[in-house]
Amino acid sequence: MRSGPALALLAAAVTAALLxxxxxxxxxxxxxxxxxxxxxxxxxxxxxxxxxAVSAVTLFVVTPFVETLGSHPLWSxxxxxxxxxxxxxxxxxxxxxxxxSRLAAVGLAFAAYALLVDxxxxxxxxxxxxxxxxxxxxxxRIVPTLERxxxxxxxxxxxRGVEVEGIRRRAALVSPLLAGSLERxxxxxxxxxxxxxxxPGRTRTRRPGWSLADECALVAAALxxxxxxxxx
Amino acid sequence: xxxxxxDGLTFTYPGADEPAVRDVSLSxxxxxxxxxxxxxxxxxxxxLRALAGLVPHFHGGRFxxxxxxxxxxxxxxxxxxxxxxxxxxxxxxxxxVVLTRVLAEVSFGLENxxxxxxxxxxxxxxxxxxxxxAQLSERxxxxxxxxxxxxxCLASALALEPELLLLDEPTSQLDPDGAEGFLEQAVELGxxxxxxxxxxxxxxxxxxxxxxxENGRVLLDAPADEACAWLAxxxxxxxxxxxxxxxxxxxxxxxxxxxxxxxxERARPVLEHFNFDLRRGEVVALRGPNGSxxxxxxKLVAGLMTPDSGVVExxxxxxxxxxxxxxxxxxxRAEAEVAVGIGGDRVRARDALAAIGLAHKAASHPRDLSSGxxxxxxxxxxxxxxxxxxxxxxxxxxxxxxxxxxxxxxxxMEAPSRGTLVITHDVSFARAVADxxxxxxxxxxxxxxxxxxxxxxxA
Numbered sequence: 001m002r003s004g005p006a007l008a009l010l011a012a013a014v015t016a017a018l019l020x021x022x023x024x025x026x027x028x029x030x031x032x033x034x035x036x037x038x039x040x041x042x043x044x045x046x047x048x049x050x051x052x053a054v055s056a057v058t059l060f061v062v063t064p065f066v067e068t069l070g071s072h073p074l075w076s077x078x079x080x081x082x083x084x085x086x087x088x089x090x091x092x093x094x095x096x097x098x099x100x101s102r103l104a105a106v107g108l109a110f111a112a113y114a115l116l117v118d119x120x121x122x123x124x125x126x127x128x129x130x131x132x133x134x135x136x137x138x139x140x141r142i143v144p145t146l147e148r149x150x151x152x153x154x155x156x157x158x159x160r161g162v163e164v165e166g167i168r169r170r171a172a173l174v175s176p177l178l179a180g181s182l183e184r185x186x187x188x189x190x191x192x193x194x195x196x197x198x199x200p201g202r203t204r205t206r207r208p209g210w211s212l213a214d215e216c217a218l219v220a221a222a223l224x225x226x227x228x229x230x231x232x
Numbered sequence: 233x234x235x236x237x238x239d240g241l242t243f244t245y246p247g248a249d250e251p252a253v254r255d256v257s258l259s260x261x262x263x264x265x266x267x268x269x270x271x272x273x274x275x276x277x278x279x280l281r282a283l284a285g286l287v288p289h290f291h292g293g294r295f296x297x298x299x300x301x302x303x304x305x306x307x308x309x310x311x312x313x314x315x316x317x318x319x320x321x322x323x324x325x326x327x328x329v330v331l332t333r334v335l336a337e338v339s340f341g342l343e344n345x346x347x348x349x350x351x352x353x354x355x356x357x358x359x360x361x362x363x364x365x366a367q368l369s370e371r372x373x374x375x376x377x378x379x380x381x382x383x384x385c386l387a388s389a390l391a392l393e394p395e396l397l398l399l400d401e402p403t404s405q406l407d408p409d410g411a412e413g414f415l416e417q418a419v420e421l422g423x424x425x426x427x428x429x430x431x432x433x434x435x436x437x438x439x440x441x442x443x444x445x446e447n448g449r450v451l452l453d454a455p456a457d458e459a460c461a462w463l464a465x466x467x468x469x470x471x472x473x474x475x476x477x478x479x480x481x482x483x484x485x486x487x488x489x490x491x492x493x494x495x496x497e498r499a500r501p502v503l504e505h506f507n508f509d510l511r512r513g514e515v516v517a518l519r520g521p522n523g524s525x526x527x528x529x530x531k532l533v534a535g536l537m538t539p540d541s542g543v544v545e546x547x548x549x550x551x552x553x554x555x556x557x558x559x560x561x562x563x564x565r566a567e568a569e570v571a572v573g574i575g576g577d578r579v580r581a582r583d584a585l586a587a588i589g590l591a592h593k594a595a596s597h598p599r600d601l602s603s604g605x606x607x608x609x610x611x612x613x614x615x616x617x618x619x620x621x622x623x624x625x626x627x628x629x630x631x632x633x634x635x636x637x638x639x640x641x642x643x644x645m646e647a648p649s650r651g652t653l654v655i656t657h658d659v660s661f662a663r664a665v666a667d668x669x670x671x672x673x674x675x676x677x678x679x680x681x682x683x684x685x686x687x688x689x690x691a
Binding site: 118119120123124134137138144149152153155156157158159160161162172173176179180183184187188189190191192193194195196197198199201202203204205206 | 284286289290310311312313315316318319320322324327328330331332333336339340341342343344345346347348349350352353374388392534536549551552553554556558559560561562563572573599610613614617619
């Protein structure tokens with residue numbers, strides 16, 4: 001399948017997850033996206049899957065304490081200034097589960113885009129907003145790049161007999177990692193300028209025609225959005 | 233006819249006190265192959281960037297004089313507008329790659345140039361063929377070796393069919409055979425080439441003219457033959473091989489690998505039944521083509537990796553210098569970076585920096601150093617730990633020949649206190665520093681990709 005229809009399917013899955021009202025439906029969409037992500041190599045997929053899981057679980061845990069919803073308390077806690085009563089109701093848990101499932105679906109759709117979609121072909125297929133598409137494609141690389149840079153920094157410290165253990169020592173690497181990614185970004189911008197990026201009159205490589213599978217995928221994407229809005 | 237003319241160029245980077253290039257004047261004629269030589273920070277990269285229009289447009293700073301490329305003044309012409317006339321290949325290929333597949337990457341510049349769509353892919357494929365990697369066109373760039381990636385960058389530049397090709401240390405990550413082939417390909421194309429190199433032996437054979445820069449000024453601008461004579465007389469480190477001062481060999485084995493095997497992927501061993509001894513007092517050079525397993529062996533010796541089978545024994549402390557100096561920027565001052573591995577001892581850190589010629593940079597941010605200076609900072613950070621076993625993976629990348637000679641002398645002087653393993657593509661450095669050279673070769677079995685080992689003593 002071409003990258004454009006694949007991207008449309010992922011976008012439709014995200015839209016359906018955001019429109020759907022039933023937690024089970026959203027969880028099912030997230031599950032399907034999770035299975036799709038498992039097609040990516042293990043070494044590349046874990047940061048995305050772990051990041052998504054941690055974010056979704058955090059949202060599930062935090063939501064009942066910051067939301068005030070429902071009249072079936074399961075646990076009552078003290079009243080905290082600004083936040084309000086620190087209680088947990090059945091409705092809040094249901095809301096937390098729905099929001100966590102939605103976040104998981106969005107995270108997994110992004111993971112599938114980052115891991116499995118050919119970004120070059122998405123860029124080639126973009127008939128408009130090509131600069132934005134390129135910016136997104138370059139930004140998508142930041143996860144594997146940071147992961148590789150972090151491993152490099154840790155290795156350089158181990159090579160000097162310094163073990164990087166504990167949250168504090170790992171946190172100390174965040175600043176050099178970010179500085180490194182800024183420097184890399186500058187170098188890339190210079191290379192792009194040297195290769196004519198931003199020059200008027202840009203053309204693009206000829207694209208092959210649409211296959212039946214591509215057309216079916218686009219129809220399926222539209223249907224998925226409609227189903228998400230009406231029935232799920 | 234002059235492709236480019238530089239007239240009284242002086243340029244100072246934003247925030248810098250001193251100009252990076254001073255009063256440089258050059259005329260670059262069609263078909264010339266000009267080799268830029270000079271120590272780290274002498275202004276080679278700045279001159280190349282000025283010819284590409286990136287100085288001053290991309291970097292800002294104070295610019296005086298004039299640079300004209302194909303009759304166009306770079307002060308009024310943006311770098312993007314010079315594409316098609318000028319093409320650049322920078323030092324680090326990883327920082328130049330925009331897209332994820334080889335063919336798309338090579339096509340990127342052609343699309344920017346506005347080449348008619350039916351001609352984009354044929355021109356990209358032809359450029360890939362010219363650098364001998366047409367078979368890689370559908371491969372993801374993330375799966376390529378450093379050498380292959382550098383060729384993709386050259387193909388991306390050649391696809392633009394430029395009048396002037398600018399190459400900034402393009403072979404720094406290549407093994408000698410790869411570097412030789414790369415430079416020959418670049419020169420055989422008949423394009424005007426301006427090339428900066430820190431391993432000048434090969435480039436001197438191919439260049440028609442040599443420009444030597446020192447502190448931003450042109451010290452020499454002469455045909456290659458005259459330049460070789462001048463270098464031999466005035467800057468011998470650039471052209472004359474240093475003789476190794478063979479010292480005593482210690483008897484104590486500080487690191488021993490016995491029947492060691494290692495693989496990253498099952499059924500594709502990188503090393504198998506590898507035996508190696510490193511003695512205190514000796515310097516061993518490890519050579520071999522890209523991807524032959526040298527860095528794997530280095531990490532096993534230094535204890536950063538554990539073998540799948542076999543035994544690695546070390547006595548005392550081991551330290552490893554990694555290839556990428558960008559990994560030695562975890563602190564905001566050079567002396568603090570060096571002090572990381574020695575419990576924050578700033579005095580020892582400053583001594584280590586002084587030993588490597590960077591005492592004046594102790595308070596600088598590591599990211600403000602040139603690539604050669606960063607390489608030396610990384611080296612100081614490793615040597616400061618005073619290890620019993622030290623493994624240096626490509627310590628001379630981006631380092632000029634005079635610094636290389638000083639480094640070889642330092643390693644020889646400190647050799648008695650430890651066992652030293654140096655991985656290097658630099659043949660003359662290996663011969664200058666090592667007691668023996670172990671050469672890795674890729675095995676003939678493409679599935680197993682096993683490493684073969686050959687050993688020679690330095691005569």
